[in-house]
Amino acid sequence: MASKRRMGPQDSATSNALLDATERVLREEGYAAATSRRIAQEAGVKQQLVYYYFRTMDELLLATFKRRTARALEKLENQLEQERPIETLWQDFTSRVDARLNFEFMALANRHEGIREEVARFVTLSRRMQSEAIGRQLKDNGVDPGPVTPTTAAFVMYCVSLLLGREAATGITEGHDEVLAFMDWALGQTR
Amino acid sequence: MASKRRMGPQDSATSNALLDATERVLREEGYAAATSRRIAQEAGVKQQLVYYYFRTMDELLLATFKRRTARALEKLENQLEQERPIETLWQDFTSRVDARLNFEFMALANRHEGIREEVARFVTLSRRMQSEAIGRQLKDNGVDPGPVTPTTAAFVMYCVSLLLGREAATGITEGHDEVLAFMDWALGQTR
DNA sequence: GTCTATACACCGATAGAC
């Protein structure tokens, strides 16, 4: 059953170039365009070379996503060490550098078990880290958040920024100014 | 340039069966599976018949989405006439009957101009209707929502329910109980 | 209105030469 194909190392210049190319294609053209041919072209190599470094396309997509989550968790750790994690988080959420790419992975998760599991692992872990940092800032500032628990705050900040970004990308602006004003007010309550 | 292909009527039993089949495929298998072959199979007709009723696959997808938004707006109008539109909206958002399907159209909007425009039209229109109804309920009950304007409430209710649904479908539950408790509390403030 | 036949591009994946 096993294929006789040779496989290359997991961390070489070319394999990393393929991961970079995959990110670019996903970000700019969506996952429907993330084919071995398109990605190879983007990386400047032949299509078949993709299969020297990755067993299947699913494996390449998963490897691309896992590299991203590893980096994102590292970045998150640094951000939560800042003095005002709540403001830092909000700024990061709304910067939208990777909103498009993250959305593609969310869509991919629907039909890719490995990515779905990694999304679940990543979201669960990062939400715990965020909640803890938010709780710490509130406690330090002597703020009683009432029914808005730190976890709720983390969830709402994330989901509001997510939809604002999605809608903006779709050409929708209805109500966005009021929502931003509200978030401004809410964040002001934490000081 | 124009093709010599004959085209069928826009509203026949078969064309509606194709729209139904498209919805089912999108809902259960995602938009990558929404091919003419798969949809025809689902509708129990030959692949080529799709092109008798729709010029292109993009046109079929757009027609499917437009039928949905028309029905959704009709449903929304009925819901907003209820006595407690806020609770009715929240119940509808969290019922998630069509969460999966709606998400597929959001993803499709990324690379389908027609769907993107229809999403924008639909979201803008429904948000205005929701805001108006929410404002009316608050006024009737003599509630001052403070910084949470009716539009903000409509946006937050929608985006919280959207992410709760997405995450649940991905196997994530972290913090969901707290978020639901918070929404319960917030909705209680409107009475 | 639905069928058969068919064109042509692109897909994932494998094998083996260089």
Added chain:
DNA sequence: GTCTATCGGTGTATAGAC
């Protein structure tokens, strides 16, 4: 490590017979 060659399958779309 990268290339050429190649397979079987699937995609959109068209033309014309029944």
